[in-house]
Amino acid sequence: MGRPAKHDRDQLLDAAAALVAGSGPAAATMSAVAKAVGAPSGSVYHRFPDRASLLSALWLRSLTRFHTGLHEVLREEPPRAAARAAAAYVVTWSRDNLTDAAVLLAGARELGEHDWPPTAREATDQTNTAIMTAITDLAHRLGARTPTEVDRVVLAIVDIPYTLVRRHLRTEGTIPTHAPELAAEAAEALLPPTVLTDDHSNR
Numbered sequence: 771m772g773r774p775a776k777h778d779r780d781q782l783l784d785a786a787a788a789l790v791a792g793s794g795p796a797a798a799t800m801s802a803v804a805k806a807v808g809a810p811s812g813s814v815y816h817r818f819p820d821r822a823s824l825l826s827a828l829w830l831r832s833l834t835r836f837h838t839g840l841h842e843v844l845r846e847e848p849p850r851a852a853a854r855a856a857a858a859y860v861v862t863w864s865r866d867n868l869t870d871a872a873v874l875l876a877g878a879r880e881l882g883e884h885d886w887p888p889t890a891r892e893a894t895d896q897t898n899t900a901i902m903t904a905i906t907d908l909a910h911r912l913g914a915r916t917p918t919e920v921d922r923v924v925l926a927i928v929d930i931p932y933t934l935v936r937r938h939l940r941t942e943g944t945i946p947t948h949a950p951e952l953a954a955e956a957a958e959a960l961l962p963p964t965v966l967t968d969d970h971s972n973r
Contacts, residue, residue, distance in 0.1 A: 791872035826890035
């Protein structure tokens with residue numbers, strides 16, 4: 771039997787994530803990842819055939835980690851509480867997972883999405899479609915009937931919390947403790963009862 775690999779897949783991805791968080795996507799090269807874990811470059815190529823495969827795997831891991839908890843929050847009842855919780859979750863998760871948040875903040879394009887393997891691009895599309903379906907479902911449970919009303923929910927629980935995360939991470943490198951509640955309050959403000967309510971009787 772051969773010796774077990776000294777550096778597993780997650781260790782290499784952790785090193786790549788730290789490089790992205792510390793110095794940007796361009797810093798996450800195969801040689802830099804190998805150096806970060808104290809391994810020969812061949813160890814990285816053994817797990818990932820090229821840099822595009824490495825970065826796509828990193829992106830999908832961070833995205834899946836983020837979406838797993840968000841899916842759970844979006845299914846909560848009542849819907850208005852779910853909307854508040856979802857907005858707070860975006861910020862809280864980012865605060866608790868700064869490195870993964872930095873990867874997502876960098877964006878798929880900056881991580882070389884154009885060069886990713888087709889399976890990775892397809893997986894990304896499927897993951898994003900699934901979360902948008904869940905958000906749209908929440909919007910409908912809130913009473914949204916028009917594209918504008920659905921977009922209001924997306925703005926409330928995705929766009930504004932994301933902007934809050936981006937501002938703090940880029941200027942301070944961290945996220946203050948008050949930020950999740952601020953995101954929840956902003957979501958509440960964007961979901962006025964006269965437009966979107968928890969009353970499903972108007973369906």
